[in-house]
Amino acid sequence: DGGITQSPKYLFRKEGQNVTLSCEQNLNHDAMYWYRQDPGQGLRLIYYSQIVNDFQKGDIAEGYSVSREKKESFPLTVTSAQKNPTAFYLCASSGQETYEQYFGPGTRLTVT
Amino acid sequence: DAKTTQPTSMDCAEGRAANLPCNHSTISGNEYVYWYRQIHSQGPQYIIHGLKNNETNEMASLIITEDRKSSTLILPHATLRDTAVYYCIVRASQGTYKYIFGTGTRLKVLA
DSSP: OOOEEEEOSEEEEOTTOOEEEEEEEOSOOSEEEEEEEOTTOOEEEEEEEEETTEEEEOSSOTTEEEOOSBTTBOOEEEOTTOSOOOEEEEEEEEOTTTOOEEEOOOEEEEEO | OOOOBOOSEEEEETTSOEEEEEEOTTOOTTEEEEEEEEOTTSOOEEEEEESSSOEEOSSOEEEEOTTSSEEEEEETTOOGGGOEEEEEEEEESSSOOOOOOOOOEEEEEEO
16 A cells, blocks of 8 residues: 555653654655644644755754655654654655645654 | 635534635635645545636535635535544645645534
């Protein structure tokens, strides 16, 4: 089955620790995205990548970092510099033909 | 990127048509209207998109006004599984991969 996988579904960390969220896609999409969602809110763009070895900051990139070494993978690191990291994180990908985005199931991160 | 305005919430009786409005009065000529929905604690799901003509697929219909300043997503026979948050998004046809998600419309389908 083609799709996007995110793991784990739930993640717990202590304050001050960096944590990396994984995102893998087998849709052969060039573009990948990371969003953050807080309760009752819409999605906000953290980072996006249009091609391997290239990525751009979204609207709320501070405290986050990404890499895009392979087309299939776009991991997100939540650093200790992110002041309020507890949130629902969603990864997505899109092709060049229609730009519709396909989303993964999300990772719910809780930092205490 | 043009902004969109949607009602915060709506109710719809099961089996009836659900009509979800979206205002995008600042839309420009090359911007498409996309609709997604998000069922609780899941990733958003693509529904439909259009430029200026009305569109229909197996999930829904999209009606765009002639001046393109507003649109309506129609779920012809709503079921309980259609209960979700529906997002209307405007995106340029080229040059940007960015969507701007608002808070959407929370649709509740009632039995």
